[in-house]
Amino acid sequence: MSYRGRAASILGDAGVGDLIRVRKDGAIYDGVLMPRTELGDEEHIVLKLKNGYNIGIGTSGAEVEVVQKGAPREIKRGATIPADPTKPQVTILGTGGTIASRVDYRTGAVHPSFTAQELLTAVPELAGLADIRTRAICNILSENMTPSHWTEIARACADELNRGAVGVVIAHGTDTMAYTATALSFMLQDLWKPVVLVGSQRSSDRPSSDASLNLVSAVRAACSDLGEVTVVMHGSSSDDRCLVHRGTKVRKMHSSRRDAFRSINTLPLGEVTERGIRPLSEYKRRKDGVEVKVDARLEERVALLKISPGMGQELLERAVDTHQGIVLEGTGLGHVPEYLLKPIARAREEEKPVVMTTQTLYGRVDMKVYSTGRELLTSGVISGGTMLPEVAYVKLMCALGRAKSYEEAKSLMETDLVGEMGPSIGTDTFLV
Amino acid sequence: MSYRGRAASILGDAGVGDLIRVRKDGAIYDGVLMPRTELGDEEHIVLKLKNGYNIGIGTSGAEVEVVQKGAPREIKRGATIPADPTKPQVTILGTGGTIASRVDYRTGAVHPSFTAQELLTAVPELAGLADIRTRAICNILSENMTPSHWTEIARACADELNRGAVGVVIAHGTDTMAYTATALSFMLQDLWKPVVLVGSQRSSDRPSSDASLNLVSAVRAACSDLGEVTVVMHGSSSDDRCLVHRGTKVRKMHSSRRDAFRSINTLPLGEVTERGIRPLSEYKRRKDGVEVKVDARLEERVALLKISPGMGQELLERAVDTHQGIVLEGTGLGHVPEYLLKPIARAREEEKPVVMTTQTLYGRVDMKVYSTGRELLTSGVISGGTMLPEVAYVKLMCALGRAKSYEEAKSLMETDLVGEMGPSIGTDTFLV
Numbered sequence: 099m100s101y102r103g104r105a106a107s108i109l110g111d112a113g114v115g116d117l118i119r120v121r122k123d124g125a126i127y128d129g130v131l132m133p134r135t136e137l138g139d140e141e142h143i144v145l146k147l148k149n150g151y152n153i154g155i156g157t158s159g160a161e162v163e164v165v166q167k168g169a170p171r172e173i174k175r176g177a178t179i180p181a182d183p184t185k186p187q188v189t190i191l192g193t194g195g196t197i198a199s200r201v202d203y204r205t206g207a208v209h210p211s212f213t214a215q216e217l218l219t220a221v222p223e224l225a226g227l228a229d230i231r232t233r234a235i236c237n238i239l240s241e242n243m244t245p246s247h248w249t250e251i252a253r254a255c256a257d258e259l260n261r262g263a264v265g266v267v268i269a270h271g272t273d274t275m276a277y278t279a280t281a282l283s284f285m286l287q288d289l290w291k292p293v294v295l296v297g298s299q300r301s302s303d304r305p306s307s308d309a310s311l312n313l314v315s316a317v318r319a320a321c322s323d324l325g326e327v328t329v330v331m332h333g334s335s336s337d338d339r340c341l342v343h344r345g346t347k348v349r350k351m352h353s354s355r356r357d358a359f360r361s362i363n364t365l366p367l368g369e370v371t372e373r374g375i376r377p378l379s380e381y382k383r384r385k386d387g388v389e390v391k392v393d394a395r396l397e398e399r400v401a402l403l404k405i406s407p408g409m410g411q412e413l414l415e416r417a418v419d420t421h422q423g424i425v426l427e428g429t430g431l432g433h434v435p436e437y438l439l440k441p442i443a444r445a446r447e448e449e450k451p452v453v454m455t456t457q458t459l460y461g462r463v464d465m466k467v468y469s470t471g472r473e474l475l476t477s478g479v480i481s482g483g484t485m486l487p488e489v490a491y492v493k494l495m496c497a498l499g500r501a502k503s504y505e506e507a508k509s510l511m512e513t514d515l516v517g518e519m520g521p522s523i524g525t526d527t528f529l530v
Numbered sequence: 531m532s533y534r535g536r537a538a539s540i541l542g543d544a545g546v547g548d549l550i551r552v553r554k555d556g557a558i559y560d561g562v563l564m565p566r567t568e569l570g571d572e573e574h575i576v577l578k579l580k581n582g583y584n585i586g587i588g589t590s591g592a593e594v595e596v597v598q599k600g601a602p603r604e605i606k607r608g609a610t611i612p613a614d615p616t617k618p619q620v621t622i623l624g625t626g627g628t629i630a631s632r633v634d635y636r637t638g639a640v641h642p643s644f645t646a647q648e649l650l651t652a653v654p655e656l657a658g659l660a661d662i663r664t665r666a667i668c669n670i671l672s673e674n675m676t677p678s679h680w681t682e683i684a685r686a687c688a689d690e691l692n693r694g695a696v697g698v699v700i701a702h703g704t705d706t707m708a709y710t711a712t713a714l715s716f717m718l719q720d721l722w723k724p725v726v727l728v729g730s731q732r733s734s735d736r737p738s739s740d741a742s743l744n745l746v747s748a749v750r751a752a753c754s755d756l757g758e759v760t761v762v763m764h765g766s767s768s769d770d771r772c773l774v775h776r777g778t779k780v781r782k783m784h785s786s787r788r789d790a791f792r793s794i795n796t797l798p799l800g801e802v803t804e805r806g807i808r809p810l811s812e813y814k815r816r817k818d819g820v821e822v823k824v825d826a827r828l829e830e831r832v833a834l835l836k837i838s839p840g841m842g843q844e845l846l847e848r849a850v851d852t853h854q855g856i857v858l859e860g861t862g863l864g865h866v867p868e869y870l871l872k873p874i875a876r877a878r879e880e881e882k883p884v885v886m887t888t889q890t891l892y893g894r895v896d897m898k899v900y901s902t903g904r905e906l907l908t909s910g911v912i913s914g915g916t917m918l919p920e921v922a923y924v925k926l927m928c929a930l931g932r933a934k935s936y937e938e939a940k941s942l943m944e945t946d947l948v949g950e951m952g953p954s955i956g957t958d959t960f961l962v
Contacts, residue, residue, distance in 0.1 A: 239902055240839075241839070241865035241867055241868075242868055244839060244867070245839075245840045273861035273862035273865055274838075274861055278839075350861075350862065350890050351890055351891065353863045353888045353890045353892070353893030353895065354863065354893050354896070355892075355893065355960060357960075358890065358893070398840055398842075399842065400840075401845060402838045402841065403845075404834055406706075406709065406923055407673070407676060407706045407710075408709075408830055408927070410831065410852065410853075412848060412853075413845055413848060413852075416844060416845060416848040417844075420844045421842075421844075428673075429672075429705035429706055430703075430704060430785055431786065433671070433673035433705055435673055435674050435676075457782075458782050458783055458785045458790065459891075460784040460785070460787075460790075461785030461786050461787065461790070462786070463785065464785070464786070469671070470671055488838065495840070528783075528787060528789075529783065529792070
């Protein structure tokens with residue numbers, strides 16, 4: 099929102115998003131003019147400095163010079179965009195996260211704030227792509243996502259697709275987006291349309307936000323020939339292209355970069371272009387007329403435990419006591435210290451599956467190579483193959499929710515259900 | 531070892547390491563001729579197929595054709611190499627791991643087997659580089675390394691360096707090599723000479739082993755101007771160059787590739803060349819005449835816990851009950867679900883430090899951006915900055931071993947002791 103009173107008169111032509119220079123008391127401050135906070139007074143302007151920090155500068159005695167005009171990004175409260183039945187219908191489900199967040203320029207912290215509907219007003223080009231409907235599921239930062247949110251999102255996806263949407267976009271926090279994408283991949287049955295998770299690494303009211311390109315690309319992906327659950331995010335640190343990743347093969351690999359999301363052990367499914375998806379690897383293609391169902395059976399008592407040298411037995415013992423299944427993030431090809439074989443064998447006796455993954459993230463588990471791995475196999479440990487630890491964790495919840503016996507759960511874990519175990523690593527995809 | 535009897539006569543000119551074609555009963559098998567197992571009979575030859583599997587083929591009716599000659603690699607049992615006092619002295623400490631391992635071609639499993647002294651006979655060029663001494667510490671796969679092994683290795687390093695070695699090479703399994711490198715980085719005080727950890731991803735008796743180039747490069751690094759703890763491993767998947775990584779900034783990022791080790795959030799220190807290190811970033815330079823000391827104080831009761839959506843509170847509660855400090859591998863910039871704030875606050879009340887790192891591995895923790903992070907900071911959570919989770923885990927053991935109070939441990943965790951927190955991320959080092 100714009101500045102008022104004395105701040106406005108000092109700013110002159112300078113608008114939110116412009117790079118400006120402020121001179122005051124002999125000091126010079128260069129930075130991007132940020133939107134005025136709701137709670138701010140009229141005596142300060144807020145500047146985002148090059149180092150990423152925001153400062154408030156008192157207007158008294160300040161002189162402002164515009165260095166470079168930038169694009170303002172305003173989000174209208176309570177705004178709605180009109181339906182356009184001539185275009186394919188895409189539903190955006192709002193769940194919160196940075197993409198729906200606003201910076202509180204007083205404290206500098208980011209809170210989930212906007213509805214999906216309000217978000218749209220910041221990206222007017224969306225209206226030209228599809229008949230956009232929105233639906234609010236929740237408004238939380240994604241570290242607070244739980245399996246019951248996954249279920250709610252899955253049901254909303256099925257609902258929207260069965261009612262005629264050509265695709266669903268889910269605006270989601272990036273922290274746990276890959277976990278939710280995995281959960282939806284397993285929960286949505288007979289899915290032949292695109293379900294696209296999208297987020298942003300910079301809040302939507304920032305001039306540097308990646309929300310706009312990500313949202314536009316996600317809606318394009320939702321209209322495309324994809325037939326599976328995917329994540330669409332920046333493909334480079336420049337604001338120039340977005341990649342489509344399979345929901346079960348993607349991971350947030352950087353805490354802050356816009357291109358943090360990477361396909362692991364495989365290539366991305368494709369790149370989003372104006373005319374649809376440019377394929378980079380095989381994906382499941384859209385098929386119309388099939389009803390989507392939800393299998394929401396989940397056993398939440400699954401533990402994900404990372405192995406480290408010198409770790410005690412307490413946590414693994416406790417995990418066996420209090421959980422129905424355990425995913426280990428072993429070392430190398432899937433190893434643990436010898437003294438952990440005992441609690442692992444106990445889990446097997448109690449018919450609680452133990453699944454091995456690797457903390458290297460890249461590469462596959464292979465317990466046949468070393469003596470340690472062979473002992474683990476003898477103790478009944480199930481190989482996670484090329485599955486990411488986080489994917490094995492969510493999959494084990496689903497497998498335990500569905501299986502009637504240990505053997506059935508084991509067999510589900512060893513079966514490639516939605517592309518989470520493949521493809522075998524042929525192409526060079528290490529750290530690409 | 532070579533084949534005998536009927537196998538030898540069938541093989542003719544074909545030697546171990548050669549690519550051969552075997553025709554038998556109408557089938558054709560192409561692969562590398564593997565060494566005969568000690569326990570094998572004289573009626574079979576062992577072939578490593580392109581898919582990585584070994585098969586035994588009965589000699590009866592088999593015809594062998596050499597497709598391409600390869601280099602045989604034999605390791606002599608009980609062999610020693612002579613001392614050469616005209617060259618700088620380098621000590622190789624043997625701890626086990628794949629680099630000292632042998633394939634049992636009967637079962638296909640790999641066991642630690644060779645002594646450091648025997649290893650040398652497989653790499654005769656080492657003798658030309660330095661006056662090599664060897665010393666056995668243990669012979670284990672590195673998943674079985676414990677903090678008491680770290681202490682033993684640290685003492686041996688100090689010992690050898692103070693007795694005149696220009697550098698120490700530690701032959702180590704790759705699974706937990708980065709953890710040991712971190713431990714040595716903190717334990718060795720007043721270190722101004724190179725301590726180089728090295729391993730291999732293929733056992734030393736395999737024709738495709740990376741052990742030879744890694745060992746040669748490690749000895750070169752041990753003679754160089756480095757003055758810190760480093761890891762030297764393959765820098766590409768071709769057998770052509772090795773990189774030097776800082777011990778506290780390196781991670782095994784692939785379960786099987788030879789170039790699995792990567793510097794995270796920073797560039798490698800340099801590349802190993804015939805004339806020493808070609809620097810790629812700043813490193814501590816060698817200084818002679820300073821006595822190395824060992825600070826072996828360690829509090830082993832530290833837990834490393836990965837955060838996942840839907841996880842229960844049990845494991846964190848248990849960790850607070852049974853450990854003296856906890857490292858969390860949070861999501862994104864360093865977040866956890868809200869309901870975990872309670873056990874975290876309890877840890878603070880009990881003066882047990884909780885350190886936040888990120889499961890994205892790349893990027894830094896910044897708990898000031900989102901409301902969740904701010905609440906964590908209020909609850910007393912310590913930021914791990916750019917420290918890898920595994921590094922924060924080992925460092926917290928050391929910090930708790932040394933500090934007399936919570937405040938002192940916190941201050942140690944927030945201080946860059948040996949380059950583990952720096953450098954600030956300037957260059958583009960994401961997934962490089």
